[in-house]
Amino acid sequence: MHTDLSPLIAATAQWLTRAYPPCGGALSSVLCEVQARQAVTVAAWLRYPTAMDAALVGISGPGGAARLDWITGADASVAADADGQAWRTWVDEVVASWAACLLTDPELADRAVAALAEGDHTLRTRVDFRRLLAPDDADRRAAALLRHPDLLAPVAQLHQGQLLDVLDPGQALIA
Known part of the structure; x- marks a missing residue:
C-alpha cells in the first residue's frame, strides 16, 4: 500500500512529459520533468489529502491514461507500442487535469x-514548489509545450471545475 502516492505521481508526471515533451536537450528534459x-x-496531494485517501487509491488504482490518450490523440501511438506500458495504469486522469x-x-x-x-x-x-510557482526563463523554455495554455486546454478542462471547488468550496453555488 502506497500512502505517499509515489506510483501515481511518477506515472502521471511521465504521461504529461510524454504528451507535452521538453524543448531542448538533457537539461531541458530534467527541468520539464521537475515542473x-x-x-x-500538488494536484495529487489536493485530490488525496489524507493518508487514508492515498491508501484507498493505492488499493483501487487511479484509472489509467486511456481517456487522456484519446483526448490528446496519442491513443494510436500507444496501441502500437504497448510493450512495457504497465506504468500507464497508474496515471490519474483527474490529477493530470488538475496539474495541467x-x-x-x-x-x-x-x-x-x-x-x-x-x-x-x-x-x-x-x-518547495519553486519550479511550479516561479519558473525562470530556462524552466519556461524547457517546458514550453507543458505550460502552453492552448495545448493543455483539452486536458485542463476535463476536471477544472472540481479543482476550483476544492480550492473555493461553495463558490460554485454562489456564481
Whole structure:
C-alpha cells in the first residue's frame, strides 16, 4: 500500500512529459520533468489529502491514461507500442487535469500550494514548489509545450471545475 502516492505521481508526471515533451536537450528534459512532477504532486496531494485517501487509491488504482490518450490523440501511438506500458495504469486522469490547470495558471498554482497546508502530506515536511510557482526563463523554455495554455486546454478542462471547488468550496453555488 502506497500512502505517499509515489506510483501515481511518477506515472502521471511521465504521461504529461510524454504528451507535452521538453524543448531542448538533457537539461531541458530534467527541468520539464521537475515542473511536471511538482504540478502533479500538488494536484495529487489536493485530490488525496489524507493518508487514508492515498491508501484507498493505492488499493483501487487511479484509472489509467486511456481517456487522456484519446483526448490528446496519442491513443494510436500507444496501441502500437504497448510493450512495457504497465506504468500507464497508474496515471490519474483527474490529477493530470488538475496539474495541467496548475501549469497554465500561476494564480491557481499559488492557491493550490497554499491549500496543501490543510492536508496530511505537508505535516512533517517543508516542500518547495519553486519550479511550479516561479519558473525562470530556462524552466519556461524547457517546458514550453507543458505550460502552453492552448495545448493543455483539452486536458485542463476535463476536471477544472472540481479543482476550483476544492480550492473555493461553495463558490460554485454562489456564481
